[in-house]
Amino acid sequence: MGTQSEALKNIKNKIRRQKVFSQIKHDKNKERHTLRKERAKEERANPELKDKRIVENIPDTIDSKRIYDETIGTEVEGKDEFDKYFTNLGKDPKILLTTNFNARNAAYEFADILMDFLPNVTFVKRKQGYQIPDMVQFCNNREYSTIIIINEDKKKVTGLTFINLPEGPTFYFSISSVTEGKKIAGHGKAQDFLPELVLNNFNSRLGKTIGRLFQSIFPHKPELQGRQVVTLHNQRDYIFFRRHRYIFRNEEKVGLQELGPQFTLKLRRFQKGIRGDIVWEHKPDMERDKKKFYL
Structure with a gap:
């Protein structure tokens, strides 16, 4: 050469x-x-x-070269803020969905997308001057388990804030690549069944906490007869949301039909309590090392 x-x-x-x-x-x-x-x-x-x-001849990939994380494989120690969900199996989650101030049509349209698959969810339009502590008090008085806030800027949905009730923690995710189900080629029409939840590749201690967050917004018992599954797949700290239906072609062959929507989340901030001290925050210099992942 x-x-x-x-x-x-x-x-x-x-x-x-x-x-x-x-x-x-x-x-x-x-x-x-x-x-x-x-x-x-x-x-x-x-x-x-x-x-x-x-x-x-196994090719090297960025994933295979991942820098060792000592928290991988460790379980959540003791009780955490989601322990109530995992110990009280007779009570399903109850979600309040809202937006930031002065939301436009994009936020309301995305709210419709979320309400299509989130179970036991109520949408409340955000009133001017209604702060997060007011929302938390309102929800705690009515036994809600989670607040989800759609963040919209310049007519584009930019993020989702999750507040676990009654006392936190709070998570903020940026959001990208949103595609409605009707724009996906060959998509199916979802039916009103509680989906099965599949979590892939949430391996670190922080990743397991994020996995417990997503588990806490779905009921304990999915309606398997609906054959619907929601998948949250973590790859290189990007979380890909997909929803499918199992198609049983015969006794041996099983296919998947996508129902939509599609979108991608990335954790930006994890705070104690109701937007309290920052436990973890994504910073620009974290992107320098392409082999270091946090979830």
Whole structure:
């Protein structure tokens, strides 16, 4: 490779240099395809060679190079603010959904999207001057378990705030890539069943806390006859929301039909109590190390 680079540098004519470079690239591609054909022929004759290659040639990814986190695999110690949900199995969550001040149509439209899959949720329009402590008192007097606030700016939904009741904690997530169900190709129509909840890859202590937050807004017993599942998949600290329905084609084949919506969350802040001391906050310099993840 070094010899070829030196040879290209010695060619002064730009057009000639480009032709030589294209020929070198063509020859490399031809050689690679020839080797692939020969390898495929050998593997057809001896399938064990293919199995060995697959085992040995595991590609490196950012996920596989993740920097070790000593909290991975550890359970939540003792009781936390969500313990009430996990110990009182006879009581389902009760959610109040609202917006920030001076919300526009985008926030109300997104509220409709959330209410399509969130169980036992009530939407209340945010009144001017109605502060978060007032909302918390209102909800605690009526036995709500969670407040969800839709944050909208410049006619665009930018985030979601979750307040666990009666005394916190508070979480703020930015939101992006929102797609309504009706805009998803081949989408199905959701029915009024409580969905099953699937949480993927919430491995660190902070990740497990976020997982418990999401668990706390869904009832303990899903209605499995509805065949609907909500998935929250964490990958590199981005949380992807998807909703599907199981399709049983026959006794052996099971498919998935997407119902929507789709959106992506990213944790920005985790606070004690009702917006109290900051426990964890995402900062711009955290993006420098691409192999460090927090959830």
